[in-house]
Amino acid sequence: MIAKSLRDNRRALAWWSAGICAFLAVYMSVYGSVRENPETYSGIAMDKFPGPLKDLMGGFQDFQTGAGYLQSVVYQLFVPMLFIVCATLLANRIIAQPEESGTLELVVTLPVDRRRLVVERWAALVLSLLAVACVTLAVAWAVSVAVDMGVAFDRIAAAHTGVFLVALLFGTVALTVGAATGRKMLASAVVGVWVVTGYLVVTIGRSVDAIAWLKWLSPFHYYAEGRPLYDGLPVGDYLVLLAATAVLALTAVLAFDRRDVGV
Amino acid sequence: MTAVVQAEGLTKYYGRRRGLEDLTLDIQPGEIFGYLGPNGAGKTTTIRLLLDVIRPTRGLVRVLGGDPRDPAIRSRIGYLPGELALEGRERAGEYLRFLGRIRGGVAASRIDELAERFEADLSVQMRKLSKGNKQKIGLIQAFMHEPEFLILDEPTGGLDPLVQQEFLALLREVRKSGRTVLMSSHVLAEVESVSDRVGIVRDGRLVAVEDVAALREKAVRRIELHFDAPVPAADFQGLPGVRDLRVEGAGVRCTIDGRPDALVKAAARHTVVHLVSAEPDLEEIFLTYYSEEEGHRDRQESA
Ligand SMILES: Nc1ncnc2c1ncn2[C@@H]1O[C@H](COP(=O)(O)OP(=O)(O)O)[C@@H](O)[C@H]1O
Ligand SMILES: [Mg+2]
Numbered sequence: 001m002i003a004k005s006l007r008d009n010r011r012a013l014a015w016w017s018a019g020i021c022a023f024l025a026v027y028m029s030v031y032g033s034v035r036e037n038p039e040t041y042s043g044i045a046m047d048k049f050p051g052p053l054k055d056l057m058g059g060f061q062d063f064q065t066g067a068g069y070l071q072s073v074v075y076q077l078f079v080p081m082l083f084i085v086c087a088t089l090l091a092n093r094i095i096a097q098p099e100e101s102g103t104l105e106l107v108v109t110l111p112v113d114r115r116r117l118v119v120e121r122w123a124a125l126v127l128s129l130l131a132v133a134c135v136t137l138a139v140a141w142a143v144s145v146a147v148d149m150g151v152a153f154d155r156i157a158a159a160h161t162g163v164f165l166v167a168l169l170f171g172t173v174a175l176t177v178g179a180a181t182g183r184k185m186l187a188s189a190v191v192g193v194w195v196v197t198g199y200l201v202v203t204i205g206r207s208v209d210a211i212a213w214l215k216w217l218s219p220f221h222y223y224a225e226g227r228p229l230y231d232g233l234p235v236g237d238y239l240v241l242l243a244a245t246a247v248l249a250l251t252a253v254l255a256f257d258r259r260d261v262g263v
Numbered sequence: 264m265t266a267v268v269q270a271e272g273l274t275k276y277y278g279r280r281r282g283l284e285d286l287t288l289d290i291q292p293g294e295i296f297g298y299l300g301p302n303g304a305g306k307t308t309t310i311r312l313l314l315d316v317i318r319p320t321r322g323l324v325r326v327l328g329g330d331p332r333d334p335a336i337r338s339r340i341g342y343l344p345g346e347l348a349l350e351g352r353e354r355a356g357e358y359l360r361f362l363g364r365i366r367g368g369v370a371a372s373r374i375d376e377l378a379e380r381f382e383a384d385l386s387v388q389m390r391k392l393s394k395g396n397k398q399k400i401g402l403i404q405a406f407m408h409e410p411e412f413l414i415l416d417e418p419t420g421g422l423d424p425l426v427q428q429e430f431l432a433l434l435r436e437v438r439k440s441g442r443t444v445l446m447s448s449h450v451l452a453e454v455e456s457v458s459d460r461v462g463i464v465r466d467g468r469l470v471a472v473e474d475v476a477a478l479r480e481k482a483v484r485r486i487e488l489h490f491d492a493p494v495p496a497a498d499f500q501g502l503p504g505v506r507d508l509r510v511e512g513a514g515v516r517c518t519i520d521g522r523p524d525a526l527v528k529a530a531a532r533h534t535v536v537h538l539v540s541a542e543p544d545l546e547e548i549f550l551t552y553y554s555e556e557e558g559h560r561d562r563q564e565s566a
Contacts, residue, residue: 004361008351102348106404109314110365111338260317263277 001112005124009090016086017132020079021139027073028143035064066149067229074140075159075229080220081195083132083163087171088191090128094121095252096178096187099262108261118179118253125171133164151229158228165241166223170195172248180255182262194219219244265328267292267412267443268313273322275308282308284467285322290445295438297454297475298447300464306447307345309464310416313445314342327412338366341405345416345447347397349389355400356385359407366408377403380429394421406433413437415446419453431457480521488515488530489537498529 063069095118098104108114137160141153170191177187198218202225205211215221222241226234268290275282283305290296300306311317312324315331329336349358356374363369378385383399392400398421405413419427434457437444448454454461455475462472496510499517502525508517519526523540 001365008353011352101350102344102346103350105311105316105344106342106347106362108316109337109340109342110362111334111367112365113334262311263317 001117001120002124002127005094005121006127008093009124009128012086012090013128013131016082017135020082020086020132020136023078023082024074024136024140025143027078028070028140028149029147030073031066031069031149032147034069066144066151067155070144070149070151070156070159071224071227071229075163076224077199079136080163080166080223083129083167084170084191084195086132087125087129087167088174088188090125091171091174092178092184092187094118094125094175094178095256096174096182096184099178099182100184102262105262114257115253118175118256119249122172122175122249122252125175126168129164129168129171133160133167136160155229155232158233161233162223162226162228162238162241165238165245166219169219169241169245169248172245172252176248176252176255179252180259182259266290266325267294267327268445269323269325270309270312271323273309273312273324274320275305275312275317276320281467283312283464286464286469288462288469288472290443292443293438293441294459295434295444295446295457297451297458297461298445298464299449299451299454299461300447301449304449304464305467306464307416308467310342310345310414310445310447313414314340339411341408341410341413343401343405343413343415343418345420347401349392349397349400351390352388354386355383355389355392358389359385359400359404362404363407369407373407374403377407380433381426395423395426398422399426402430402433406437409442411442413442413444413446415444417447417449419448483518483520484523485518485541486516486523486526487537487539488535489513490515490530491534491536494533498532499526502526502529 063072095104098107107117137157140160141156144151144156173194174187174191177190178184181187197214198220201211201214201218202220205214219241222234222237226237228234266289268288270286270288273286273288274284286305286309298306298309308317312319313326313331314337324331327336327339331337331340349355356378359374360369360371363374374385377383378399381399381402383396383403385400387396389397389400398418402415402418405415418430422430434444434446438457446454446458451461455478458475460472460474461478463470490513493512494510494515496508499505499508499510499515504520504522505517505526506520509515515530517526
């Protein structure tokens with residue numbers, strides 16, 4: 001089952017890895033000119049993103065240092081979002097998409113326990129995302145060396161681990177909704193809403209007291225708050241992400257085991 | 264011997280919509296059971312309950328003596344879904360090998376042999392298969408692991424006549440090896456030639472279960488005989504089972520009810536030059552049979 005899912009995913013994985021690598025290469029290689037003309041670039045960034053928009057982009061603090069640039073341009077918004085979209089699409093392939101297209105009916109009649117079916121396909125999702133994460137980490141590291149960013153490998157790896165964990169968490173959200181309802185659109189919508197509100201809460205919402213507590217429900221809080229690029233692996237925060245993922249995966253298994261397929 | 268299917272009061276509602284109501288049915292080992300009913304009658308619902316795709320609202324179902332939730336029970340079943348979906352870039356042959364592995368190993372030669380019988384091309388990507396070719400792949404995967412119990416939901420839909428013949432031949436082999444088949448259809452003609460028993464569902468209820476051989480005995484057949492010379496009407500009058508007799512010169516027309524034995528023996532006294540026997544329309548008698556039943560029940564209820 002795991003091998004089969006990985007085989008089915010390989011084309012998508014290749015494209016996503018290539019896409020994210022291209023993104024990383026392009027954005028990170030610009031760093032060379034940013035460092036040479038710090039005033040112009042941070043000036044442009046400040047002008048282009050006034051006030052709250054700047055908050056939304058993570059604030060652009062110390063744009064000129066390697067870590068600051070990486071955080072603002074790469075790890076703040078774009079790379080996590082690309083990973084989350086990739087994870088959601090892959091997760092939808094586990095239950096919801098085959099259920100809607102009708103191919104799941106034959107699969108659930110095979111001599112495989114339904115719980116095992118979900119667990120194995122989820123394991124394939126973990127491995128798939130891990131593969132994309134490893135490939136893109138290698139490229140990120142290579143480019144950062146090439147443009148002389150001066151960020152240690154373990155810090156980039158720590159940030160990348162966070163991206164992987166956040167993507168895995170949202171992928172598992174999609175799986176859980178799909179396993180419980182069999183609806184792909186609903187699963188994507190739940191992920192979308194949670195991503196957007198979660199992201200707003202930890203950026204713009206940070207200064208609004210009334211909703212500040214919501215950050216505890218935002219996966220991004222556990223992702224970026226520990227500042228992995230500066231301080232290394234935020235073990236506690238990442239464990240929270242892992243634990244939430246595990247609970248969601250378990251929910252998916254139990255929900256799918258209980259219900260009718262294809263109705 | 265334990266029954267292959269045991270259903271007791273099996274009921275399924277989709278929300279408030281009725282799918283199947285109070286089905287009680289036993290299917291014995293070695294039997295080919297034809298499950299008939301118009302579209303929307305509840306055939307697919309029954310079949311999905313037997314395979315644990317959906318769960319009963321009420322009632323009990325046992326398959327091969329166990330609960331279909333148990334993967335070990337399902338490994339002994341071959342299933343062809345009514346609306347078989349196959350898609351993706353994967354080649355049909357690869358998918359069949361994957362299914363074979365999950366089902367505990369199927370020899371490649373077995374898959375090739377079935378593909379040859381159905382003239383299915385296994386090197387085609389599944390998304391490019393036509394409806395008929397998908398159905399062939401579906402049949403191959405249902406038969407390939409030689410399951411004890413085959414569940415086929417409208418298996419002949421989309422198949423061309425030659426492949427249908429091959430399929431019926433395969434079913435006869437299955438019967439010969441003592442395995443059990445449940446196949447659904449909305450026309451009796453499709454299943455009568457291979458079925459031992461047929462059941463009819465309508466509006467979610469099983470309204471009749473009949474032995475096909477017995478049904479055939481009851482069948483009314485039109486027969487025409489032509490002789491080389493005029494025959495006396497008296498020779499054919501009063502023969503058991505012969506009705507609507509018309510003797511005109513050298514020709515005799517009648518319908519017979521049950522066995523044609525007496526008629527054949529009477530005709531043998533003359534020289535027969537031509538004989539026409541219309542196939543009995545089982546469908547017709549089946550339908551009259553169960554509409555009578557219904558009428559009977561209605562009368563009882565109103566009494
Ligand atoms: N997923 C579903 N949701 C709601 N109603 C359904 C569903 N599937 C079947 N039904 C209803 O159950 C009845 C039986 O359907 P089905 O078992 O598919 O019939 P058949 O296979 O004999 O054509 C029909 O009235 C149909 O509308
Ligand atoms: Mg049907």
